[in-house]
Amino acid sequence: MGWVWKSLNSSIGKKLVMAITGICLILFLVIHLINNLTLYAGPDLFNTVVKNLDSIKPLIRVVEIILALIFILHIINGVRLWIENKKARPVKYTVNGSSKNTTVFSRTAFITGSIIFIFLVVHLNTFWVSFNLGHPLAESHRYYDILVEAFQSPIYSGLYVVAMLLLGFHLNHGFQSAFQTFGWNHKKYFPLIEKIGTIYAVIMTIGFASIPIYFLFFFGGK
């Protein structure tokens, strides 16, 4: 199986790892958003959904581990590519012409990714830790109130909105980029893939960012 490892470490292989893990994360975000949108139906539905997920904890743990591995692969491989790609041009241009030949989404993928990583740590520390590691409200299955509490802070909610905007940038590039890496680029359907990617990115940004806004300004309807 040495050839697999070798192939995945080639310039094209590394991009393939990025694309496969990226598509997995794109699908994960869809499920995550659907779950989150139950918030808009009020505390009862959301609390029940989380409680039900809690009742199948062993299965959830397995899924979480797989998800964590996908995240880690995507992040480590991304950082590695970034370092290697920097080395491919040791002396930079004095005049940077990248704004003339690339989109802001594609050339900032590493920066947006890094900020999303910081966000991810903060996000897990707030909600995953609270939901799983004995927050008093979680003990009494009042998960909804944890959100009400967290999003009271304008700074915290603001961070979420900014992070989701950058996530949209990242996804807008990543979606079409994955298809290009898989080799699925044809003049007949690629413009459609690009459009779907942009629509997907906009839905994700609006969908996720609407939650802190809803809680900050409308206290989750309370």
Place this chain on the structure above:
Amino acid sequence: MEHKKINLTLKIWRQHGPKTPGSFVEYKVAVSPDSSFLEMLDDINNDLEKKNLEPIAFESDCREGICGTCGLVINGQPHGPIPRIATCQLHMRNFKEGDTIYIEPFRAKAFPIIKDLMTDRSAMDRIMEAGGFISVNTGSVPDGNAIPIAKEIASEAMDAAACIGCGACVAACKNASAMLFVSAKVSQFALLPQGQPERYQRVEAMVKVMDEYGFGSCSNTYACEAECPKGISVKNIARMNREYFMAKIK
């Protein structure tokens, strides 16, 4: 019709040799809008030589956009601001009175600077040697129409073969990746019947050499396609990715 000359400030990268540090040297010029970019540099060099100063080293050959020898990064863009042309086809009428123009060499680890604006792009030759060929049986010339090829396929292969190997894709890419160049070469053979015998060997061998020379990976920013003087499509990179994958699982 005689045009009024335009005054420009040029900041040109001067570097004595591969190991010595370089820097920008400023030149004030009055140039005819009808002059080409390289003619302007020729004029500067004539002046420098008259003053017994070292002329600026830069490369050119055909000066009609088909050989791929010339290549300067002009205000951050390989081959300058006008799309789909090589540096030799760029004319000074595209600049305005009083403009400052930064002229830099192609910058990449795989393209070491020889002197001033001249870089060693032989890494691309090594990639070609690894797989940019087809095997033919010697003997009499085969009949041109003996192998039928659909017009669409032939056109696509010809579009890929339009690559002049100038290296602007590498120069434009933020990762100094050579994927557009390599994918054009892989595609022109992979599309045609004559390229089939070495089809999968070729893509593996060319990518291997490309990686050895320290070109970066592709981030799909598509700067290469935007700056390519021949408009080579990034669809070729998608094809190369496919070919590489198929080669690996065979």
